Amino acid sequence: MLDIDLIRQDPRHVEENLERRRHPPYVALLKQALEVDTEWRRLHGEADRLRAQRNRLSQALARAHKSGTPPPEEVSREARELPAQIEALELREKETARVRDDLLRRLPNLLDPSVPFGTDDTGNVEVSRWGEPVEPGFPLRSHGDLAEAMGWAEFGQARDVSGAGFYYLLGDLALLDLALQRFAVDRLVQKGFVPVVPPYMLRREPYEGVTDLADFEKVMYRVEGEDLYLIATSEHPLAALYRGKILEETSLPIRLAGISQNFRREIGGHGVDQKGIFRVHQFSKVEQFVFCAPEDSPKVHEELRANAEEFFRALEIPYRVVNVCTGDLGVVAAKKYDIEAWFPRQKAYREVVSCSNCTDYQARRLGIRMGKAGKPGKRVPHTLNSTEVATSRAMAVILEGGQAPDGTVRIPRVLIPYMGGRERLEPRNEIGR
RNA sequence: GCUGAGGUAGCCUAGCCUGGUAGGGCGCCGGUCUUGAAAACCGGUGGCGUCAGCCACGGGAGUUCGAAUCUCCCCCUCAGCGCCA
Structure with missing residues (x-):
């Protein structure tokens, strides 16, 4: 607002x-x-x-x-x-x-001066690029086919028991999901973020403070017979953590690392990713969230972006960063960067991170203020959020880019300690997991 | 789920039975005093406003000239019990 x-x-x-x-x-x-x-x-x-x-x-x-x-x-x-x-x-x-x-x-947030005009995502402007896309010497399999063939995922049965857009992860891929989350959390904790496991459901009223009303119809799952909605991202319960509160000026910036499952009804188009985990109804995500003073938010926005970029560099995944244009920005953010990872089979950059400065728009709706309790002159703080890693997307890239002709997949070096010291994802049947 | 107790300013609490427009404490801010600080004392402390004032006691409705106070409905929290990983 x-x-x-x-x-x-x-x-x-x-x-x-x-x-x-x-x-x-x-x-x-x-x-x-x-x-x-x-x-x-x-x-x-x-x-x-x-x-x-x-x-x-x-x-x-x-x-x-x-x-x-x-x-x-x-x-x-x-x-x-x-x-x-x-x-x-x-x-x-x-x-x-x-x-x-x-x-x-119904009015959207005010735009940051640097936001480019555009009608859709083709209007986004590339601002930086890292890593060299490498040509594989053999035909790559889609991440979904590969995962299923190696026994790391089960899509058919998930579809039968839960519906399209759901999946079972098994064996090494289940472990990789956890490894990515733990690696992401460890990095953020090192940078001063407080790890938070939030509620996965929120009541409607606090939810209305963090998202626009259209989401209730299109995106969110509602719990039958209860005034509860499954969160679409931990951004929502993290923002709501201080709803109606006054933040001590000296305690800012407050940096939170949200760890959660995320639930989304509308998952858009399909095509090449029909089978797989790129677009799904449920996925794990580690999220950066910050409350800060208004004058600090541009700096913090760059900080969050840098954190997410470092994460993908650590994983040795080539990417580019785009400044999201007006038509693709949504109503809450004043400015947004997307990080798009290189998918070598699709020969395309695709979104893996979304990093937004929401300025005071979200905080005002949530009734969050900053200052000294009991002292006049309260201000509305700014809120920012950015993906650190959505594991579904990161795993899709790792499976596409790290696969060998035999189907095994190279585990990024930084994740090896989180995978019991092993260097490759192995087919499930061969090692009895 | 049952029973009970509660929800008053940033926090704690009084007022409720007996209706007259929210009092105290803590914290914080400012002032006096002081070499400085503490203490003490004084003033302030939320929202709205066209700057007269108005609103705010979980939310809503009702009774009344007037409701924190009486009546009804709803929400939430806590405690005990029950159930439970």
């Missing part, structure tokens, strides 16, 4: 920013919100005056009551008539506020 004070003080600035999305309805929404707000302020003032009058009358009646003298007739008459007027006015005031807030909530 945008700052209503900013909109009142400098509507032109907000309008110019919204125009950069080249989506005229946003500007119309803004103007409407501003009009409704003006009306609300008028109603609010009027209702305030009537309430003040009511308080004065009530006190006069209380005094009369105490002294035992009956109050003047016109006082008690006005006291009887006022509540109906107040009620009518308050009803309009409340309704107007509701309309204004609805309009406000």
Whole structure:
């Protein structure tokens, strides 16, 4: 949610920013919100005056009551008539506020100046590139086919018992999933992040603070008969960790490393990845999340990006970083980098990390403030989030890029200690796992 | 799931029976004093506002001129019991 004070003080600035999305309805929404707000302020003032009058009358009646003298007739008459007027006015005031807030909530975050314009992901701008894609000397198998052939995954039975988009991981691939998570967490802890295993379900109300309403229809699983939703990413419960709280200025930045399963209903198109773990309903992810002072967020954004880049360099996976354009950015982030890893079989860069600066948009909706408790002058902190690793995606790259003609897969050097010292993923039947 | 107790400002708590518009403590901020600090004392402490004021006692509805207080509905938390990895 945008700052209503900013909109009142400098509507032109907000309008110019919204125009950069080249989506005229946003500007119309803004103007409407501003009009409704003006009306609300008028109603609010009027209702305030009537309430003040009511308080004065009530006190006069209380005094009369105490002294035992009956109050003047016109006082008690006005006291009887006022509540109906107040009620009518308050009803309009409340309704107007509701309309204004609805309009406000539909406005996206303000864009960072560096965000390029574009209508979809083809408008994203490459900002850096690391590693040399190598040509394999033999035809590569898709990660799904390979995993199934080597006994590391079972898709058919998962489809039968849970539906398309689910999978069993078995043997070395199950271990690789855990190894990636533990490696990612260890690195972040070393950098001062607090590891967090959050709730995997949230109630609707706190959930509305962290995501836009469309997600409830499209993305999230709802628990039957309960006011609970399965989290789509640990970003959500991590953001909600301080909902309604005041963060001590000196404790910032707060760096959290979320460890969770993630559940997503809509998983988009299929094609070459129909079989596999690239797009699935459930996956493990280690997430970076930071609360910081507004002036620090650009620096922290680069820090999160650097952390994610280092992770993929440690895995020796070539990648590029793109500055995500307006059409691909979504409403919550002010700026977003995607890291796209090189998939050698597909000969394409594909998204493995998403790194966002949400500025104050998320924190304001969650009612998170910063400052000293009891001291005036609270500010709204900024929130940022970035994937460290989504294991499903990382495993897909490792399987594609690390495979040998015999089907075994080279384990990235840094993960060997996490895999019992072994250097290759071995077929399940051959080693009895 | 059952029974009971609760939800008051950043935190703790009084007020509820008997309706008159939220008091105290801690913390924090500022001031006085001091070489400096502590102590002491004074003032402040959330949200909205067109800066008159208004709102805020878990949420909503009702009764009333007036509700933290009375009535009803709902939510949440804790304790004990039950169930349980």
